[in-house]
Amino acid sequence: MTQDRPVGIVVVSHSPDVARGTADMVRQMVGEEVPLAFCGGNSEGGLGTDVPAIMAAIDDAWSDLGVAILVDLGGAELNSEMAVEMQPAGRQSRIVICDAPIVEGAVLAATEAHGGGALADVKRAAERCLPQVEAGVTDSAPGASATAEVLLSHPAGLHARPSVKLTKLAKTYQSVIKVSADSGGEWIDAKSIVRVMGAKAPRGSLLHFRATGEDADDAIAALVALVESDFEEASADATKS
Amino acid sequence: MTVDADRLRKLIEAMAQSIFAHADELTALDQAIGDGDHGLNMKRGFEAILRDVDPAAAPLPDTLKSIGMTLVMSVGGASGPLFGTLFMTLGKELPPAPSRDDVVRAGEAAIAAIKARGKSEVGQKTMLDVLRPALDAFAASEDVVQAANQAAEATVPMKAMRGRASFLGERSIGHMDPGARSSALLIAAATDTLGRS
Numbered sequence: 001m002t003q004d005r006p007v008g009i010v011v012v013s014h015s016p017d018v019a020r021g022t023a024d025m026v027r028q029m030v031g032e033e034v035p036l037a038f039c040g041g042n043s044e045g046g047l048g049t050d051v052p053a054i055m056a057a058i059d060d061a062w063s064d065l066g067v068a069i070l071v072d073l074g075g076a077e078l079n080s081e082m083a084v085e086m087q088p089a090g091r092q093s094r095i096v097i098c099d100a101p102i103v104e105g106a107v108l109a110a111t112e113a114h115g116g117g118a119l120a121d122v123k124r125a126a127e128r129c130l131p132q133v134e135a136g137v138t139d140s141a142p143g144a145s146a147t148a149e150v151l152l153s154h155p156a157g158l159h160a161r162p163s164v165k166l167t168k169l170a171k172t173y174q175s176v177i178k179v180s181a182d183s184g185g186e187w188i189d190a191k192s193i194v195r196v197m198g199a200k201a202p203r204g205s206l207l208h209f210r211a212t213g214e215d216a217d218d219a220i221a222a223l224v225a226l227v228e229s230d231f232e233e234a235s236a237d238a239t240k241s
Numbered sequence: 242m243t244v245d246a247d248r249l250r251k252l253i254e255a256m257a258q259s260i261f262a263h264a265d266e267l268t269a270l271d272q273a274i275g276d277g278d279h280g281l282n283m284k285r286g287f288e289a290i291l292r293d294v295d296p297a298a299a300p301l302p303d304t305l306k307s308i309g310m311t312l313v314m315s316v317g318g319a320s321g322p323l324f325g326t327l328f329m330t331l332g333k334e335l336p337p338a339p340s341r342d343d344v345v346r347a348g349e350a351a352i353a354a355i356k357a358r359g360k361s362e363v364g365q366k367t368m369l370d371v372l373r374p375a376l377d378a379f380a381a382s383e384d385v386v387q388a389a390n391q392a393a394e395a396t397v398p399m400k401a402m403r404g405r406a407s408f409l410g411e412r413s414i415g416h417m418d419p420g421a422r423s424s425a426l427l428i429a430a431a432t433d434t435l436g437r438s
Contacts, residue, residue, distance in 0.1 A: 014276075042317030044285070048278060051314050051321065074404050075319035078358065082313050082322045 008035035008061030054083035066094035066119035115171030158201035175213025249296035289315035305332030365402035
């Protein structure tokens with residue numbers, strides 16, 4: 001079933017180890033729900049990229065919403081382009097190659113995909129561009145509004161993994177949710193991984209949440225609980241992130 | 242000029258043998274400014290061609306397309322799509338019995354396709370720096386092999402602007418581009434087999 005699947009992510013590296021390791025990091029940070037495939041190495045197992053392997057990876061990660069490919073060096077990009085051009089015509093327009101660092105781009109792309117983002121949004125997230133539809137995100141969604149403040153006590157602050165968790169959780173609610181890292185600071189979209197990670201909020205920041213919409217109270221309660229739990233990471237584990 | 246199956250077989254074998262004979266040299270050139278696998282990659286590609294492409298099975302255009310597709314599917318580096326595009330475009334543009342003008346026109350199309358594929362231009366220390374002057378020499382009925390070899394030599398003082406070699410910037414100066422060298426080898430092999438006219 002490729003319907004209802006999030007946008008798929010394909011990792012193409014010259015190195016089998018880099019490809020597998022990148023996929024491991026995506027799985028650990030974003031989870032199992034996003035279709036993810038990887039390939040690395042030439043047909044003999046040496047460093048390089050292999051068009052048939054890239055085509056197989058696209059098949060594995062296929063979603064009707066499309067597939068975003070993350071590559072490392074030039075040959076990976078060229079061979080990915082060839083693999084895309086060999087897809088059926090109906091698929092080609094639903095595959096993009098992201099101009100982004102392979103590990104960071106894969107994590108950001110998968111995070112955006114996890115929340116149900118469209119292919120263009122996934123590519124933009126990987127490339128650390130702000131979401132295209134941000135103008136449509138208003139503060140005035142119908143329904144209740146709720147606010148809360150919570151101390152960011154996670155030792156690493158709003159680092160990559162906490163940002164991914166916060167964004168993923170925010171995206172499960174219909175409400176418009178904004179977060180600000182300090183009083184008087186800029187209100188940013190809590191559903192944008194690029195925005196949340198870009199806030200670089202350190203430990204000890206006071207996070208302000210503001211939600212408007214039908215499920216605003218639930219959203220705020222869940223987000224506060226997540227931050228208070230240090231993002232559900234044991235403290236020993238958290239200090240490593 | 243008609244290119245029958247026998248001539249096609251000789252063409253394929255001549256190109257492959259030239260790549261095999263110079264694989265170590267190509268790899269050494271690539272070790273200086275790239276990732277050191279150009280000779281191995283091209284060798285893998287032409288081994289696959291010898292194994293999978295039957296020159297008796299199809300006329301010239303289809304055989305050229307098969308050569309290109311085999312390179313794309315087997316080389317495993319940037320040279321796969323680039324040399325693959327060269328042969329696939331020639332296969333698309335050439336009639337079964339091409340005239341001299343047909344070759345010039347198909348050559349122009351191939352150069353344009355390689356530029357688009359590699360997002361590159363002449364003068365950036367790539368295979369284009371051999372293909373362009375070689376095609377010009379062919380169109381002017383000059384010595385194509387000599388033009389290709391001189392053009393490959395002329396990439397030595399160039400600064401790489403595309404591909405892995407571009408990471409080296411100024412340090413890419415002083416080395417021949419491996420893709421330029423392999424292009425000159427293929428042109429020489431093709432010219433020897435098909436004749437200089």
